[in-house]
Amino acid sequence: MKFAIRLPANILYKALTSPWEATLHPQKAVHFARAVDELAYDYLWVAEHILQHPKLVPSMGAKFYEGVSAAGFLLGATQRIHLLTYVCPIPYHNPVVWAKAIASVDHLSCGRLALGLAAGHLKREFEAIGVPFEKRGAICDEYLRAMKALWTQDQPEFHGEFVSFSNMVFEPRPWQSPHPPLLIGGDAKPVLRRAATLGDGWLPWQTTLREMKSAVAYIYEQPAMQVRSRPFEIFTLLAEIPEDDRLNFDKMRYPRYKEETVDLVGRLQEAGATGMVVHLPKTDSYEECLDWVRWFSHEIIPLYRT
Numbered sequence: 001m002k003f004a005i006r007l008p009a010n011i012l013y014k015a016l017t018s019p020w021e022a023t024l025h026p027q028k029a030v031h032f033a034r035a036v037d038e039l040a041y042d043y044l045w046v047a048e049h050i051l052q053h054p055k056l057v058p059s060m061g062a063k064f065y066e067g068v069s070a071a072g073f074l075l076g077a078t079q080r081i082h083l084l085t086y087v088c089p090i091p092y093h094n095p096v097v098w099a100k101a102i103a104s105v106d107h108l109s110c111g112r113l114a115l116g117l118a119a120g121h122l123k124r125e126f127e128a129i130g131v132p133f134e135k136r137g138a139i140c141d142e143y144l145r146a147m148k149a150l151w152t153q154d155q156p157e158f159h160g161e162f163v164s165f166s167n168m169v170f171e172p173r174p175w176q177s178p179h180p181p182l183l184i185g186g187d188a189k190p191v192l193r194r195a196a197t198l199g200d201g202w203l204p205w206q207t208t209l210r211e212m213k214s215a216v217a218y219i220y221e222q223p224a225m226q227v228r229s230r231p232f233e234i235f236t237l238l239a240e241i242p243e244d245d246r247l248n249f250d251k252m253r254y255p256r257y258k259e260e261t262v263d264l265v266g267r268l269q270e271a272g273a274t275g276m277v278v279h280l281p282k283t284d285s286y287e288e289c290l291d292w293v294r295w296f297s298h299e300i301i302p303l304y305r306t
Helices: 019-023 026-037 054-060 067-076 095-108 123-129 133-152 189-198 209-221 223-227 258-270 286-299
Strands: 002-006 043-046 082-089 113-118 182-185 201-203 233-237 275-278
Touching: 002 233, 002 286, 026 043, 026 067, 026 286, 043 067, 067 082, 067 095, 067 113, 082 182, 095 113, 095 133, 123 133, 133 189, 182 189, 189 201, 189 209, 189 223, 201 209, 209 223, 209 258
Parallel strands: 002 043, 002 275, 043 082, 082 113, 113 182, 182 201, 201 233, 233 275
Antiparallel strands: none
16 A cells, blocks of 8 residues: 655645645745655655636635646655656646656656646636647547657657657656556546556546445456556545535545544555545644654554555
């Protein structure tokens, strides 16, 4: 079982974050990254949005870093921990330029980058970036295939509806072979097929235990899973998602004590999870939050290490 901990002040969802995060100095992000680098966590995770609609700011906030550049900065400040983007909307990024950025960060960090990716869901964000919202699924599939060609072929060649290139050389390649892990986020069946066919894992999003079990079974029914050589990871939120209102952040229950945490991890693991996406608790200060992060590392994570 692997564990990914959230970077503070990177998202400001009202239901999920503490008031002090809104004014946290950026250097505290470096301090936090270096602190968890010395703990037992496998990943530090950062979220991404490019723009935010004013109507959503009161509930979601608007402070999101660009995922890969933020990951690169934090990887440069650490020695061991891996960085996970959770999640980057694929259609927002030019696949050729983004493939270079990803390869650069992965190469310079000696393979400590993992990519949580999704199709995106905020139509106004797509409009501002100039990407057709209704084609986001097809764009995701094509961009992933194009980036894989750049990362793996000696003279990359790809011809599609949205991107085309040939007779070129792409270096450096990612440090990880064939590329950093690609974990696909979302719950719809096309997303699950994308995860099985083009990804290296799945990121459920506010998915109940019942839904998760069904989705995992569907993923493993896909033909691509029968010939897979790379491990397939399933990282899920360490949270109890209500069956009757799963999209309501206020009703999600996050375990904070040892017994309830172990119980929930066990049930999520039974449903197919191989990793936990850990949110920070609501606290009165950064220091109190860091104390909890250390407690979790010392008291919970060792239970899942052999």
